[in-house]
Every structure is written in C-alpha cells, then in structure tokens.
Amino acid sequence: MKKEKVEIKGDVRVRYAPSPTGFLHIGNAQSALFNYLFARHYNGTWVLRIEDTDTKRNVENGEQSQMENLHWLGLDWDEGPDKPNVEYAPYHQSKRVDLYHHYVQELLAKGLAYKDYATEAELKALHDEQVENKIAPHYDGRWYNASEEAIQQAEAEGRSYTIRLHLPQDHVYAWNDMIKGHVEFNSDNIGGDFIIEKSDGMATYNFAVVIDDYLMKITHVLRGDDHIANTPKQIAVYEALGFSQPTFGHITLIYSMATHKKLSKRDQDTLQFISQYRKYGYLSEALLNFIAFLGWSPVGEKEIFSKEELIDAYDINRMSASPAYFDQKKLDWTNGEYIKKLDSAELARRIAELITAAETEEAAQLKELAVQNDLALIEKVGHIYRSEAKTLLDIMKKIIFIKQIATYEFSYADFAAFDREKMLTVFDYLANEVNDLPTDATPDYSALIKATQKATGIKGRDLYMPLNIVFTDSQSAPQINEFMGVLDPQLVLRLLQQAAAYLRN
Numbered sequence: 001m002k003k004e005k006v007e008i009k010g011d012v013r014v015r016y017a018p019s020p021t022g023f024l025h026i027g028n029a030q031s032a033l034f035n036y037l038f039a040r041h042y043n044g045t046w047v048l049r050i051e052d053t054d055t056k057r058n059v060e061n062g063e064q065s066q067m068e069n070l071h072w073l074g075l076d077w078d079e080g081p082d083k084p085n086v087e088y089a090p091y092h093q094s095k096r097v098d099l100y101h102h103y104v105q106e107l108l109a110k111g112l113a114y115k116d117y118a119t120e121a122e123l124k125a126l127h128d129e130q131v132e133n134k135i136a137p138h139y140d141g142r143w144y145n146a147s148e149e150a151i152q153q154a155e156a157e158g159r160s161y162t163i164r165l166h167l168p169q170d171h172v173y174a175w176n177d178m179i180k181g182h183v184e185f186n187s188d189n190i191g192g193d194f195i196i197e198k199s200d201g202m203a204t205y206n207f208a209v210v211i212d213d214y215l216m217k218i219t220h221v222l223r224g225d226d227h228i229a230n231t232p233k234q235i236a237v238y239e240a241l242g243f244s245q246p247t248f249g250h251i252t253l254i255y256s257m258a259t260h261k262k263l264s265k266r267d268q269d270t271l272q273f274i275s276q277y278r279k280y281g282y283l284s285e286a287l288l289n290f291i292a293f294l295g296w297s298p299v300g301e302k303e304i305f306s307k308e309e310l311i312d313a314y315d316i317n318r319m320s321a322s323p324a325y326f327d328q329k330k331l332d333w334t335n336g337e338y339i340k341k342l343d344s345a346e347l348a349r350r351i352a353e354l355i356t357a358a359e360t361e362e363a364a365q366l367k368e369l370a371v372q373n374d375l376a377l378i379e380k381v382g383h384i385y386r387s388e389a390k391t392l393l394d395i396m397k398k399i400i401f402i403k404q405i406a407t408y409e410f411s412y413a414d415f416a417a418f419d420r421e422k423m424l425t426v427f428d429y430l431a432n433e434v435n436d437l438p439t440d441a442t443p444d445y446s447a448l449i450k451a452t453q454k455a456t457g458i459k460g461r462d463l464y465m466p467l468n469i470v471f472t473d474s475q476s477a478p479q480i481n482e483f484m485g486v487l488d489p490q491l492v493l494r495l496l497q498q499a500a501a502y503l504r505n
C-alpha cells in the first residue's frame with residue numbers, strides 16, 4: 001500500500017526517552033536527532049525524559065553521559081530533568097511511580113487488569129510446553145477471572161503477583177506509521193495478556209511509557225523500529241484507559257555494511273559511542289550531519305548541511321523505511337569536509353581541547369609536551385594538513401612527528417628513486433642559504449627554494465620530492481615550505497645536513 005503524505009498540524013511535542021542503561025550510542029543519537037529536527041522544523045517542543053526504572057541495568061553516569069553527549073552534538077532539549085516545566089515534571093520515570101500505580105489501580109477496579117499469581121516455574125513450564133508444541137509463546141490468561149477462592153488461597157500462601165492487562169480477543173491494533181505506513185497487529189498474536197506492574201510494584205516499560213506520553217501531551221512518538229512490536233501493547237493501554245493516542249513513527253535502525261545486520265556492540269570496526277567519536281577527533285557538526293542521513297535524505301544532491309540547514313530541510317515524509325547503512329568512508333569524508341571549512345583558530349582550539357582531555361594515547365603524549373598551550377604551532381600544523389586530514393587525530397599525529405623530529409630516525413628509503421648528485425646539489429645549496437640567514441629573520445622558505453631552483457637548474461619532482469623526504473621521511477608532504485616554517489631554522493639546517501651526510505656515506 002502506498003504511504004500517505006504526512007501533514008504535521010497544530011502543537012507538536014516530541015520526546016527522546018533514553019534508558020540510562022548505557023552511554024549515548026550512535027542509535028540513540030539518531031533517534032535524539034530526528035526528534036530534535038522534528039521539533040525544530042515543525043515548531044514544536046522537544047522533551048528529554050529519563051526512563052530509569054530498570055534500576056538493575058542502569059549504569060553509573062549513564063544519564064550524565066547521555067546529556068553531555070547530546071549537548072556536545074548541539075542537541076538542546078526544551079524540557080527535561082534540568083529544565084522542568086511544572087505542568088509535566090518530574091522527568092525521571094523513577095519519580096513517577098505513584099502515577100503509574102494510580103492508573104494500574106484504575107484498570108484493576110474496572111476489571112481491565114488483574115493479578116496474576118503464577119509462579120516463575122509455572123510460567124516457564126507453560127512457555128516450554130508452547131515451544132514444544134510449536135505454538136507462539138504467550139500467557140494463557142490463567143488468572144483472568146480467577147475464583148475468589150483461588151485468589152484467597154494464593155494470598156494466604158503469601159504468593160507474590162504481577163498485574164496484567166486483559167486484552168480483547170481478535171481485536172486489531174492498527175496505526176498509520178509516519179515512516180512505515182499502515183501497520184497492524186491482532187491482539188491474539190502479541191503474546192497474551194501482558195504485565196503492566198511487576199511484583200515489586202514497578203510499572204513495566206510498555207505501561208509507564210503510555211502514562212508519560214499521555215500526561216506529557218506527547219503528540220508524535222518517534223523512535224527506533226525495534227519498538228514496533230511494543231506499539232500494539234501500548235495502544236492496548238491507551239484503549240483500556242480511554243486516552244487519545246499520539247501519532248507513531250518508527251525510525252529505521254542502523255545496519256553494518258560488513259554484516260548486513262543491524263549494528264551491534266560486536267561490530268568491532270564501528271565505534272559505538274558518541275564519546276568515542278569526540279575523542280578520536282570527529283567534529284560534532286560533521287557527526288550530526290552524517291547521522292542525519294542515516295534514515296533521512298533531503299531533496300537534491302547536497303550532502304553537507306549545517307544544523308540550521310538540516311532543520312530547514314527536514315521533512316518527515318523523507319524518512320526512509322528501509323535500513324540505513326553505516327558508511328565509515330562517508331563519515332570520514334564528511335568529517336574531512338568540515339575540517340577543511342573550519343576557521344583555523346577554531347580548529348586549533350578544538351585540537352587543544354582534545355589534548356587537554358588526554359583521552360587518547362596521542363592526546364596524552366601531546367599533553368606531556370604541553371602542546372595544548374602552543375596554539376600557534378597547532379594552528380600552523382592544522383593549516384598544513386587540514387586539506388588531507390580525516391580526523392583531528394590525523395593532525396595530532398603530525399604534531400607529534402614535528403615535536404619529535406629532532407630525534408626521529410629517518411630511513412630515507414625514498415631517496416633511492418632520485419638522482420644522488422642532484423639531491424646533494426639541492427641540499428647543499430639550500431643549507432648554505434639557510435645558514436646565511438640573519439639570526440633574527442623569519443625565513444621565507446618558498447623564496448629560498450625558488451632561489452635554489454634558479455641557481456641549480458633542478459626543478460619540479462627532482463627538487464621537491466627529495467625535500468619532502470628530508471623533512472617528513474616520505475614523498476608526500478603538503479607545502480614543504482610551510483612545513484619547514486614550523487621548525488626552528490637551526491633544525492632545518494641540521495636536517496638538510498643530516499640528509500646530505502646520509503647520501504655521502
């Protein structure tokens with residue numbers, strides 16, 4: 001069936017509802033970003049809600065990491081734990097337990113929910129039997145309409161109970177998904193009456209999320225398509241409570257190009273967490289741009305979009321229903337484009353920030369050398385390598401090389417491809433020129449190299465490639481005169497002499 005065009009009208013309130021069971025990963029960021037873009041494009045409100053009821057699985061700093069990394073990406077919510085709106089607060093599910101309990105009681109009183117005293121062993125036996133008989137596992141409703149006697153006996157035995165929602169039979173739960181189009185489930189095929197309150201008195205996710213979305217007046221629920229199977233259960237809760245329903249949209253998950261399966265923690269070659277992208281030198285605006293294309297695409301060929309341009313171009317109708325493939329090459333290309341465009345002082349500032357944070361070996365090494373305080377050096381090296389760098393780490397590696405060049409052991413392997421006599425002529429001439437410089441002068445290496453060319457008649461590859469090898473131990477070096485300018489003239493002289501001595505031996 002062809003998907004109808006979605007029109008967004010009226011007030012818009014959307015939410016990103018992470019569980020602090022882990023740090024902000026690429027899939028979380030995708031879902032946060034699309035909610036953000038939806039809110040900003042359609043002039044709505046973006047709510048951050050923390051779904052922290054699974055206390056056993058919560059990780060220390062999980063919530064803080066989620067918030068810090070969202071901020072780093074430039075995603076600012078309008079309401080959340082730190083920006084409460086009294087009408088909707090609190091924003092932690094753990095602080096809303098009484099609300100859930102209240103609605104569970106209401107359903108119990110209406111006979112739409114009931115207590116289930118089945119033991120875990122009984123439930124397991126039921127499950128195993130169904131699997132054995134090749135029936136889809138489901139709760140069989142054994143405690144629905146239980147006799148007063150049975151209930152009293154279970155109570156007398158001190159059995160604990162869960163509370164289940166009673167589902168109508170052969171009832172269709174359907175919705176017009178903003179991304180997937182028409183989706184429907186039959187109430188007979190969603191696992192039977194499901195638990196809405198656990199034996200510890202805590203509401204389950206499928207129940208709490210409905211209460212929260214309803215009370216927080218969420219208009220559009222935009223989340224990963226791993227939640228599709230939860231949606232009929234949530235609709236069942238909306239129907240039981242007589243609540244109006246939000247519009248649902250399920251975002252495609254991110255897939256690995258290598259395995260063609262959804263990205264998982266086992267995919268070693270893909271960084272999982274946003275904090276890793278930061279520490280390995282990806283720019284937040286590049287990452288944001290890249291993530292926006294994981295499940296969405298604009299009209300036209302343009303690929304580099306600022307946050308404002310994304311907000312402007314965003315259209316829920318251009319969300320893709322098919323898998324989004326994580327393309328590392330594309331990410332590196334995008335990051336490179338942003339590095340090229342970045343103001344050079346800002347580029348230096350970002351690198352200094354990474355050095356100060358010292359979260360990689362390279363950063364720690366540069367911090368030891370106090371490079372974070374030498375913005376002029378960072379800026380110069382940034383300028384030399386920005387057009388080829390894929391990440392800030394690439395530039396940092398070059399700074400490390402430059403800082404250690406005095407003790408670096410050159411292999412000079414690439415000299416083999418060039419004429420020895422010509423090289424010696426160039427090195428000797430240039431060394432003399434450098435030697436003759438007044439001590440307080442800032443050398444103009446471009447002019448000195450040109451003078452060498454003129455005097456020796458050696459030019460092009462024969463002139464530049466050997467010089468690249470002298471200073472970088474490789475034939476490929478961008479703007480060798482700029483590179484030389486970063487070094488102390490004494491060191492330039494020494495490296496020229498060292499190379500000449502190598503050739504003479």
Ligand code: GLU
Nearest residue numbers: 017018019051209223227
């Ligand atoms: N807490 C849920 C999760 O982390 C969010 C579910 C939802 O958006 O409804 O997947």
